[in-house]
Amino acid sequence: MNENCNGCEGCEECVDCVGCWDCKGCWDCKGCVACKDCKDCISCTDCKYCKDCKGCVDCKDCKDCKDCEDCKGCVSCVNCKGCIGCVNCKDCKDCKYCTGCKDCKDCVGCWGCKDCEDCKDCEECVDGKNCKDCKDCEDCKDCWVCKDCVDCKGCVGCKGCLRCEDCKSCKGCKDCKGCVGCKDCEDCIGCKGCVDCKYCVGCEDCVGLIDGCNQKGYRP
Numbered sequence: 742m743n744e745n746c747n748g749c750e751g752c753e754e755c756v757d758c759v760g761c762w763d764c765k766g767c768w769d770c771k772g773c774v775a776c777k778d779c780k781d782c783i784s785c786t787d788c789k790y791c792k793d794c795k796g797c798v799d800c801k802d803c804k805d806c807k808d809c810e811d812c813k814g815c816v817s818c819v820n821c822k823g824c825i826g827c828v829n830c831k832d833c834k835d836c837k838y839c840t841g842c843k844d845c846k847d848c849v850g851c852w853g854c855k856d857c858e859d860c861k862d863c864e865e866c867v868d869g870k871n872c873k874d875c876k877d878c879e880d881c882k883d884c885w886v887c888k889d890c891v892d893c894k895g896c897v898g899c900k901g902c903l904r905c906e907d908c909k910s911c912k913g914c915k916d917c918k919g920c921v922g923c924k925d926c927e928d929c930i931g932c933k934g935c936v937d938c939k940y941c942v943g944c945e946d947c948v949g950l951i952d953g954c955n956q957k958g959y960r961p
Contacts, residue, residue, distance in 0.1 A: 797809040804816045811823040818830045827833075829841045836848045845851075848860040857863075860872045869881040876888045883895040890899050896908040905911075908920040917923075920932040929935070932944040941947065 797803070797806065798811060800806050800809050800812040800815050802814045803809075803812065806812050806815050806818040806821055809815075809818065809821045811825075812818050812821050812827050813825045815821075815824065815827045816829060818824050818827050818833055821827075821830065821833045822835055824830050824833050824836045824839050827836065827839045829843070830836050830839050830845055831843045833839075833842065833845045834847055836842050836845050836851055839845075839848065839851045840853055842848050842851050842854040842857055845854065845857045846859055848854050848857050848863055851857075851860065851863045852865060854860050854863050854866040854869055856868045857866060858870045860866050860869055860875055863872065863875045864877055866872050866875050866878045866881055869875075869878060869884075871883050871885070872878050872881050872887055873885040874887065875881075875884065878884050878887050878890045878893055881887075881890065881893045884890050884893050884897070884899055886898045887893075887896065888899065889901045889903070890896050890905055891903045893899075893902065893905045894907055896902050896905050896911055899905075899908065899911045900913055902908050902911050902914045902917055905914065905917045906919055908914055908917055908923055911917075911920065911923045912925055914920055914923050914926040915928055917926065917929045918931055920926060920929055920935055922934045922936075923929075923932065923938075924936045926932060926935050926938040927940055929938065929941045930943055932938065932941055933946055935941070935944060935947040937949045938944065938947050
């Protein structure tokens with residue numbers, strides 16, 4: 742049974758590890774390789790149940806990871822890459838199926854992203870940029886083919902936008918402003934070239950207005 746480990750090699754119940762190798766039950770790890778039940782790891786590989794990991798690879802169920810790669814089921818990852826199923830990632834890249842990402846890039850299938858960029862198939866993104874195929878985006882910019890965006894700007898090909906601005910080729914917009922080429926809009930302001938709108942105001946060159954629109958250049 743190890744206690745004040747130093748050079749370490751085939752570690753078992755380690756405590757104050759330093760060189761480490763086949764760790765198990767570690768404590769203040771450094772250098773580590775096949776960690777398990779670690780704490781304060783640095784430069785680890787195959788970590789599991791760790792805390793305060795740094796520079797690790799293949800972390801699992803860890804907490805407070807930093808600069809790690811291929812984390813799985815971890816909590817509070819920072820500046821990591823390839824997180825899967827993690828919670829509260831920050832400044833990470835290539836997250837998948839994570840929850841509560843912030844300032845991340847290239848998230849896929851995540852939920853509750855904030856200030857992220859290039860999200861895809863995510864839900865409830867807030868203040869994001871270049872979201873694609875996402876749902877329930879809010880205050881995002883340049884969304885692509887998303888659904889139910891709210892207060893976003895520059896949406897393209899989205900469905901069910903609400904109070905958005907400068908949408909293009911979207912469908913089912915409501916209370917939007919400055920849309921171009923959208924379809925089935927309602928209560929929008931200052932749109933151009935939209936189709937089958939209803940109760941819009943100040944629009945131009947729209948086609949097939951259904952009811953109550955006030956615009957110039959109307960072509961029934």
